[in-house]
Amino acid sequence: MERTARLTFDDQTIELPVIEGSEGELGVDITSLRARTGLIALDPGFVNTGASQSSITYVDGENGVLSYRGIPIDQLARHSNFVETCFLLIYGHLPNKQELDRFGARVTANAALHESFKHHFEGFPVDAPPMAMLSAMVNTLACFYPRVELSGGEKFDEEAAWLLSKTRTIAAYSYRRSMGYPFIYTDPRLSYAGDFLHMLFSQPLEEYIAPPEIVDALNLILMLHADHELGCSTTTVRIVGSSQANLFASCAAGICSLWGPVHGGATIAVIEMLEAIERGEMTIDQTLALARKKQNGFRLKGFGHRLYKQFDPRARILKEAAVKLLDRRGVGDPLFDVALQLEERALKDPYFIDHRLFPNADFYNGILMRAVGIPRNMFTVIFAIGRMPGWIAHWREQKAEPAVRIARPRQLYTGLQEMAYVPIEER
Ligand code: ACO
Numbered sequence: 001m002e003r004t005a006r007l008t009f010d011d012q013t014i015e016l017p018v019i020e021g022s023e024g025e026l027g028v029d030i031t032s033l034r035a036r037t038g039l040i041a042l043d044p045g046f047v048n049t050g051a052s053q054s055s056i057t058y059v060d061g062e063n064g065v066l067s068y069r070g071i072p073i074d075q076l077a078r079h080s081n082f083v084e085t086c087f088l089l090i091y092g093h094l095p096n097k098q099e100l101d102r103f104g105a106r107v108t109a110n111a112a113l114h115e116s117f118k119h120h121f122e123g124f125p126v127d128a129p130p131m132a133m134l135s136a137m138v139n140t141l142a143c144f145y146p147r148v149e150l151s152g153g154e155k156f157d158e159e160a161a162w163l164l165s166k167t168r169t170i171a172a173y174s175y176r177r178s179m180g181y182p183f184i185y186t187d188p189r190l191s192y193a194g195d196f197l198h199m200l201f202s203q204p205l206e207e208y209i210a211p212p213e214i215v216d217a218l219n220l221i222l223m224l225h226a227d228h229e230l231g232c233s234t235t236t237v238r239i240v241g242s243s244q245a246n247l248f249a250s251c252a253a254g255i256c257s258l259w260g261p262v263h264g265g266a267t268i269a270v271i272e273m274l275e276a277i278e279r280g281e282m283t284i285d286q287t288l289a290l291a292r293k294k295q296n297g298f299r300l301k302g303f304g305h306r307l308y309k310q311f312d313p314r315a316r317i318l319k320e321a322a323v324k325l326l327d328r329r330g331v332g333d334p335l336f337d338v339a340l341q342l343e344e345r346a347l348k349d350p351y352f353i354d355h356r357l358f359p360n361a362d363f364y365n366g367i368l369m370r371a372v373g374i375p376r377n378m379f380t381v382i383f384a385i386g387r388m389p390g391w392i393a394h395w396r397e398q399k400a401e402p403a404v405r406i407a408r409p410r411q412l413y414t415g416l417q418e419m420a421y422v423p424i425e426e427r
Contacts, residue, residue: 009037023058040410047306051235051407056089056393057227061307066314068227069093077317082222083107083192086164086389089227090396104192106161111186111195113169114144121177130174130381131259137170138163139252151246152399159247160392167251167388168192171381172199178377193218196385201373217325217372218382224314224361225383227390233257233264237391239407241398254391255384262299264383266362267369268376270302274335274366277342284338284345292351302363303346304355314361322368329371336367 003018005028014036017029027050030041043049058067066073069088076085087095087103095103120140124133141163142148151159169186176183176199184202187195193215201208210218228234236257241250258264276282282290291300305312326333343359346352369379398404 007033007037009039012037019053021053022055023060034410040412042412046230046235051230052238052398054229054394054397055092056397057229057390059229059307061305061309064308064310064313066228066312073224073313074317076223077220080223081191081193081219082226082386085223085226086392089389089393090160103161106158107165107192108188108195110158110162110165111169111188113166113173117170117173118183121173121183124177126178126180128178130171130178130377131255131384133174133177134167134171134381134384135252135255135259137174138167138255139249141166141170142246142248145246145248148246148248151248152396156247156396160396163247163251163392164388165192168196168385169199171378171385172196174381175200175375175378191215193222200378213325213328214372217321217368218374220317220321221365221368221372221382222386224317225386227387227393231263232260233387234391234394238394238398241395242404242407247392247395250395251388251391254387258384258387259380264380264387266301266360267366267379267383270339270362271335271366271370271376271379273301274338274342277338278334284342287342288346288349288351292349300342300346300352300357302359303352304357305360308358308360309356311358312360315359315363318361318364318368319359322364322371325368325371331371333367333370335370339364339367 003020003026004015005018007014007016014033016033019027019029021027034040041049056069058070059065068076068085069092071088071094076088080088083104084095084100086107087100091099117137117140120137121133142151145151145159145162147155173183182204184199187198190198190209194210197210197214197218198208201210230238233254237250237254240253241247245253261269273287277284277287287300290296290298291303322333322336326336343363346357351357365383366376366379369382374382
């Protein structure tokens with residue numbers, strides 16, 4: 001039986017269809033609301049608004065569940081790698097051997113950048129933020145892609161492989177530029193993550209081949225960030241894509257959105273907070289007290305999430321991986337010790353209990369990145385490489401919808417009513 005929700009406004013009552021998702025979650029379909037009542041739904045930050053139906057990623061924030069195409073994230077973390085996860089997200093199923101070989105070969109074959117990209121990089125100041133270079137250069141890919149105006153058509157497979165592969169090279173070049181180092185060419189004999197680390201850290205006559213545990217840890221970080229349904233950056237990609245902008249432009253916009261400190265930039269903010277505690281600039285008690293006070297705008301970085309009212313499953317996996325890698329390498333990290341203490345205290349604190357605030361993916365992400373050897377100014381860039389398959393999958397899913405409407409929200413105007421223009425000498 002079709003379920004409906006009833007809305008009464010003044011003397012009119014209308015019935016609105018209720019749509020059920022495959023995990024039983026419910027949404028009221030308000031697409032006819034304005035036409036039937038003149039009302040719009042006001043929901044800043046889209047806190048209650050479902051902007052699309054999607055079969056890519058499922059998050060159950062109440063129970064701390066995350067799955068890609070139905071497969072729980074901890075199973076992928078244990079058995080998969082980033083390239084296979086890219087295929088899963090974009091094409092909707094785990095690839096068989098032949099599909100994976102073809103896809104992997106395509107990604108490997110497309111790693112190199114056109115030589116003129118070097119000149120683009122040379123135009124940036126040495127201290128340019130790598131995220132600014134990354135978004136600009138991903139957008140620039142459109143200039144080099146033949147017939148980009150047909151983006152999303154029969155060449156989609158090639159386009160997706162291009163983007164996945166070249167984003168990694170652009171990311172490495174952004175770092176090299178920020179350090180004033182020469183650019184290092186891709187090595188097709190290496191894995192996706194291994195080649196990235198090689199392009200990041202090799203020097204002329206001194207090749208860096210990452211040990212397997214470092215490659216595994218980077219694969220894990222990328223996989224865990226590969227999609228998270230309609231986060232701010234993915235929503236951005238869908239919004240830009242709804243205007244029929246090409247894949248490169250849409251994903252470049254996603255990178256800009258990810259840059260913000262309460263989204264992808266939070267990993268750096270967490271490390272800075274832990275460092276301040278480690279240096280003795282503030283104690284754990286003072287940090288928690290600051291986070292409890294609303295007025296100062298300070299938040300405990302790496303805690304809280306729009307969806308998770310439970311432990312973010314990614315935080316648990318990243319924490320375990322950090323323990324394992326630091327142990328394997330036989331090194332400690334003083335910031336990890338601070339993070340463990342801070343987490344323990346926050347989880348016992350009535351404010352955090354009442355607000356249901358738990359560690360999110362960013363809390364231990366920076367610790368693991370440090371153990372991998374990733375420089376701090378590259379944390380958000382790594383997140384962007386990881387999220388690329390999710391953005392591509394969402395862009396493709398939206399493109400396949402029969403009638404995509406351009407994203408164009410309404411507003412409630414609160415400005416002045418009509419005023420006459422006043423010439424400047426009379427003002
Ligand atoms: N520290 C202290 N209080 C917090 C925190 C925090 N980290 N997060 C939320 N709260 C409080 C809010 O003050 C608010 O309290 P109130 O209801 O008494 O007014 C309540 O919890 C709900 O917070 P909202 O801002 O409504 O939550 P929202 O869903 O809008 O924001 C967000 C989620 C942005 C992640 C927020 O929790 C935050 O700023 N966290 C710190 C930054 C961070 O770690 N960002 C990474 C997000 S995950 C990612 O992008 C991969």
